[in-house]
Amino acid sequence: MRKLVLKSVSCGIALGLGLGLISSMQTAAAEWKPQKPVEFVIMAGQGGGADRLARLIQSIIEKNDFSNQPFIPINKGGGSGAEALRYLKDKAGDPHVIMATLNSLYTTPLRNPGIGVNIEEYTPIARLAEDTFVLWVNSESDIKTIDDYVAAVKKAGPEKWVMGGTGTGQEDSLVTAMLQKAYGIQMTYVPFKGGGTVAKNLVGKQLNSTVNNPSEQLGFFEAGRSRPIAAFTPERIGVFPDVPTFKEMGQDLVYFMQRSVVAPAGMPKDAQDFYVDVFRKVNESKEWKEYTSKKALNRAFLTGDDLMAYFVAEREKHRVLLKEMGEIK
Amino acid sequence: MDILAQLAGGFATSFEPLNFGLLVLGCTVGLFVGALPGLGSVNGVAILLPITFFVPPTGAIIFLAAIYYGAMFGGAISSIMLGIPGASTAVATTFDGRPMALKGDAHKALVAAAVASFVGGTIAVILFTLFAPPLAEFALKFGPAENFALMVVAFATFIGLSGDDIPKTILSILFGLILSAVGLDIISGQPRLIFFDLPGFYKGISFIVLAIGIYGIGEILWTLDSSKGKVEIAQHKVGFRLVLQAVFDLRKTWRTMGLCSLLGYFVGILPAAGATPGSLMAYGMAKSLSKNPQNYGKGEINGVVAPEAANNAASTGSMLPMLTLGIPGSPTTAILLGGMIIWGLEPGPLLFITNETFVWGLIASLYSANLVTLIINLAFIPLFIWVLRTPFAILAPIIFVLSLVGGYAPGASMHDVWLILVFGIAGYLLRKLNYPMAPAVLAIVLGPLAEKYFRQAMIISHGDVMTFVERPLSAVFVGAALVLVSMPIISALKRRRSLV
Amino acid sequence: MTAVVFALLSAYLMWKSAELPVGWIPNKGPAGGAFPFWLSLAMLVCSGWIFVRALRGVTPESQSKDLFMDGPTVRLLAMAGGSLLAALILITFFGFYVAIPFLFVFWVRVVGKRSWATTSILAVSVPVVTFFFFEIGMRILLPKGITEPLFYPLYQAFL
Numbered sequence: 001m002r003k004l005v006l007k008s009v010s011c012g013i014a015l016g017l018g019l020g021l022i023s024s025m026q027t028a029a030a031e032w033k034p035q036k037p038v039e040f041v042i043m044a045g046q047g048g049g050a051d052r053l054a055r056l057i058q059s060i061i062e063k064n065d066f067s068n069q070p071f072i073p074i075n076k077g078g079g080s081g082a083e084a085l086r087y088l089k090d091k092a093g094d095p096h097v098i099m100a101t102l103n104s105l106y107t108t109p110l111r112n113p114g115i116g117v118n119i120e121e122y123t124p125i126a127r128l129a130e131d132t133f134v135l136w137v138n139s140e141s142d143i144k145t146i147d148d149y150v151a152a153v154k155k156a157g158p159e160k161w162v163m164g165g166t167g168t169g170q171e172d173s174l175v176t177a178m179l180q181k182a183y184g185i186q187m188t189y190v191p192f193k194g195g196g197t198v199a200k201n202l203v204g205k206q207l208n209s210t211v212n213n214p215s216e217q218l219g220f221f222e223a224g225r226s227r228p229i230a231a232f233t234p235e236r237i238g239v240f241p242d243v244p245t246f247k248e249m250g251q252d253l254v255y256f257m258q259r260s261v262v263a264p265a266g267m268p269k270d271a272q273d274f275y276v277d278v279f280r281k282v283n284e285s286k287e288w289k290e291y292t293s294k295k296a297l298n299r300a301f302l303t304g305d306d307l308m309a310y311f312v313a314e315r316e317k318h319r320v321l322l323k324e325m326g327e328i329k
Numbered sequence: 330m331d332i333l334a335q336l337a338g339g340f341a342t343s344f345e346p347l348n349f350g351l352l353v354l355g356c357t358v359g360l361f362v363g364a365l366p367g368l369g370s371v372n373g374v375a376i377l378l379p380i381t382f383f384v385p386p387t388g389a390i391i392f393l394a395a396i397y398y399g400a401m402f403g404g405a406i407s408s409i410m411l412g413i414p415g416a417s418t419a420v421a422t423t424f425d426g427r428p429m430a431l432k433g434d435a436h437k438a439l440v441a442a443a444v445a446s447f448v449g450g451t452i453a454v455i456l457f458t459l460f461a462p463p464l465a466e467f468a469l470k471f472g473p474a475e476n477f478a479l480m481v482v483a484f485a486t487f488i489g490l491s492g493d494d495i496p497k498t499i500l501s502i503l504f505g506l507i508l509s510a511v512g513l514d515i516i517s518g519q520p521r522l523i524f525f526d527l528p529g530f531y532k533g534i535s536f537i538v539l540a541i542g543i544y545g546i547g548e549i550l551w552t553l554d555s556s557k558g559k560v561e562i563a564q565h566k567v568g569f570r571l572v573l574q575a576v577f578d579l580r581k582t583w584r585t586m587g588l589c590s591l592l593g594y595f596v597g598i599l600p601a602a603g604a605t606p607g608s609l610m611a612y613g614m615a616k617s618l619s620k621n622p623q624n625y626g627k628g629e630i631n632g633v634v635a636p637e638a639a640n641n642a643a644s645t646g647s648m649l650p651m652l653t654l655g656i657p658g659s660p661t662t663a664i665l666l667g668g669m670i671i672w673g674l675e676p677g678p679l680l681f682i683t684n685e686t687f688v689w690g691l692i693a694s695l696y697s698a699n700l701v702t703l704i705i706n707l708a709f710i711p712l713f714i715w716v717l718r719t720p721f722a723i724l725a726p727i728i729f730v731l732s733l734v735g736g737y738a739p740g741a742s743m744h745d746v747w748l749i750l751v752f753g754i755a756g757y758l759l760r761k762l763n764y765p766m767a768p769a770v771l772a773i774v775l776g777p778l779a780e781k782y783f784r785q786a787m788i789i790s791h792g793d794v795m796t797f798v799e800r801p802l803s804a805v806f807v808g809a810a811l812v813l814v815s816m817p818i819i820s821a822l823k824r825r826r827s828l829v
Numbered sequence: 830m831t832a833v834v835f836a837l838l839s840a841y842l843m844w845k846s847a848e849l850p851v852g853w854i855p856n857k858g859p860a861g862g863a864f865p866f867w868l869s870l871a872m873l874v875c876s877g878w879i880f881v882r883a884l885r886g887v888t889p890e891s892q893s894k895d896l897f898m899d900g901p902t903v904r905l906l907a908m909a910g911g912s913l914l915a916a917l918i919l920i921t922f923f924g925f926y927v928a929i930p931f932l933f934v935f936w937v938r939v940v941g942k943r944s945w946a947t948t949s950i951l952a953v954s955v956p957v958v959t960f961f962f963f964e965i966g967m968r969i970l971l972p973k974g975i976t977e978p979l980f981y982p983l984y985q986a987f988l
Contacts, residue, residue, distance in 0.1 A: 035981040
């Protein structure tokens with residue numbers, strides 16, 4: 001087994017060894033470039049929405065040669081991202097690590113102060129998108145409008161109405177809590193491992209409703225298996241022009257999942273500029289534009305101090321939300 | 330029906346020179362990646378990504394199917410040769426594969442694994458071709474209660490695995506279950522069992538860390554102990570004639586192959602279960618149906634055939650939810666799903682209608698990847714046997730390096746590598762004290778699933794345990810589990826009576 | 830002899846079980862800590878059962894008069910464990926590509942007593958293969974500790 005691998009690379013060995021001995025003291029060019037592959041830490045496990053998006057970004061970078069060194073995705077999803085947050089903290093000053101984040105960037109440090117992470121220390125790189133949330137029911141149900149929905153939930157009672165979502169304290173449960181508060185309704189919340197599983201369980205009639213991202217339900221929606229009721233966005237979503245927003249109906253229910261990239265504390269300015277530039281190119285790439293419009297993501301590109309200000313503001317919003325839910329004190 | 334015509338079209342595509350070249354390359358890469366513990370088709374896909382930019386989507390999906398199949402076959406190789414399961418799906422293969430290798434029959438075990446994988450894969454693809462949409466619909470009926478009942482069946486097969494020392498087997502299962510509870514509790518979102526506050530425990534303890542520790546490091550320590558440093562594994566030289574002979578000898582196992590393929594396939598299509606419970610149930614079934622159950626665990630060829638046929642059938646089955654529902658059944662299929670999006674294909678219920686050529690190209694390449702992997706695998710067997718003849722002093726550091734790299738790779742975490750050392754030493758000591766370790770390794774795979782489904786079902790039913798019996802599908806599984814548990818007890822009672 | 834080891838093991842398990850119930854939170858349905866708690870309780874019962882069996886001499890181990898481990902075995906195993914421990918420490922500070930040659934020199938030369946030629950071929954070729962297979966092929970970066978800068982030109986050349 002070893003022999004074979006040996007053969008296949010033998011041509012490179014001599015060259016590699018020779019090069020390895022040469023010191024790498026290259027004089028720094030005017031522009032910073034990564035010296036080695038960049039660790040692209042993903043704050044979630046393999047196969048989830050965040051993972052798929054990060055891998056899409058990675059392949060866009062690779063396909064268009066936006067970086068001289070590859071970005072290597074590494075999943076550190078343990079503890080709702082606690083593992084990744086700690087890892088990034090320990091990598092302070094390392095210019096070859098960046099991290100794809102989601103809203104657990106705020107919620108996890110709030111819920112687990114023990115990990116000792118302050119997100120303000122991280123170096124902001126870029127916010128690429130905001131994912132939207134929509135209230136879904138099975139297409140075989142009679143519910144067509146939000147009024148039908150509220151009536152149905154009230155009729156079923158808090159015991160019988162089952163809402164599915166991702167883990168407790170994560171985005172879906174926050175959206176559910178907001179919904180319950182706004183309409184004065186009660187339901188049973190069941191956490192699942194990922195949005196895709198939640199979507200499947202709605203179609204399989206294990207659940208009565210979900211608050212999936214459009215990308216998670218889109219396939220079922222197109223097949224006529226699920227029905228969007230209302231969107232948690234300020235304006236109607238492009239792919240669902242007929243679906244009203246909660247805002248239209250007088251409820252200020254707006255919630256986004258941010259998809260942004262941060263780097264460890266103390267990253268040199270020129271390295272930060274390099275990454276910002278890479279993601280600016282991603283943001284303008286044809287593939288990214290296509291994907292975001294098809295999957296109903298808001299392309300909300302944001303960098304630098306504005307991004308950090310956004311993070312801090314969002315964290316405070318989540319602090320209030322989590323407090324209302326009784327998840328934190 | 331024009332299924333045949335479409336399939337023929339798909340085959341024509343998969344045998345175009347470029348596509349066929351990708352097929353052979355993919356199978357080979359997959360085979361080696363799958364054979365290395367800690368690596369799997371996920372890593373093979375990493376190689377794939379840059380290639381997909383230069384070849385058309387069909388070529389890419391063929392390459393991918395080839396890697397996927399190659400990796401599935403590969404898992405058995407390290408189970409048999411090194412006793413380290415290459416993936417959780419191949420744990421059951423070690424039960425009889427490893428003893429066969431130690432007896433000097435490694436080539437027979439490898440051939441059995443390859444052929445059984447091929448049969449399992451092929452039966453599954455045929456079922457897939459014929460019944461994909463209705464089966465996908467059936468899989469949707471599985472909620473948390475049904476999934477939990479299925480896990481109960483998987484746990485019931487443990488009874489069949491237990492040796493003579495029942496308390497030690499139970500203890501091993503419990504040990505695995507407790508380790509599986511480490512990390513974040515998904516239902517409440519709270520961290521638990523974070524020993525010494527080490528951040529590495531947040532992600533829990535993965536199967537691969539425990540398996541590499543116990544089987545990789547532990548096995549070497551065990552070998553050192555039992556041989557007092559003078560290790561000699563009897564392996565004669567194996568040529569192609571012996572390989573062909575071994576293939577021919579397998580005709581006696583056709584019944585096991587067929588049954589276990591069917592079983593594996595049905596377990597695999599259920600999005601929640603996957604190939605590991607499938608292979609385990611198949612092993613349990615083969616053992617309980619066998620006329621000589623006492624041979625299992627000591628190098629019974631059916632004990633290699635059963636899990637391998639089932640896990641390949643199940644892995645093929647697990648592609649079904651991905652294609653038809655757009656839900657990734659495993660990390661690999663998740664990455665596949667990402668790939669499909671880049672190629673502009675939308676997995677989901679409409680894929681079969683909107684992208685017929687793609688779907689049939691994929692199905693055809695599953696058939697051909699299966700066959701090509703079998704041929705490549707058989708061709709490499711003499712080489713694998715040659716590796717086994719490597720002196721222990723050289724083999725040991727190679728296994729150490731593979732264990733360390735394999736433990737590091739999945740999580741990029743040194744914490745896991747340290748855990749491997751701890752588990753290796755603990756696993757060796759426990760084995761020395763006659764504790765069976767396989768139940769612990771399987772429990773760590775099934776534990777989190779079982780707990781999650783149980784608690785989800787409990788939340789939905791508001792703490793009513795009767796939900797598992799009241800729902801018809803789950804009642805069937807609970808019944809099956811009861812039968813499985815009671816069988817060894819009944820036979821034990823019978824034996825006792827006949828002794829009196 | 831074995832019975833003593835069993836007793837120690839049981840005691841250890843009891844101590845470990847006692848450590849676990851921390852996570853017990855009453856709730857509807859089983860709570861977060863419920864599974865580990867009841868599992869560890871069951872484990873405690875089980876270790877007690879094993880202990881009793883060992884005392885009564887039901888199991889073959891408790892009847893055997895062999896020593897649990899003799900002197901040479903202990904030395905051999907300590908060597909194996911020690912080499913791994915050393916390798917892990919080397920990885921932490923100097924990276925995989927220092928630890929791998931070390932393991933080979935130790936096992937092939939010191940334990941296996943093969944020639945220096947065999948040893949050096951393996952000690953050089955295995956890390957090279959590892960680098961190309963894992964880092965270049967699989968894109969799995971292995972930790973390198975302080976030897977990291979030495980690899981920059983390799984990355985420039987091959988990635």
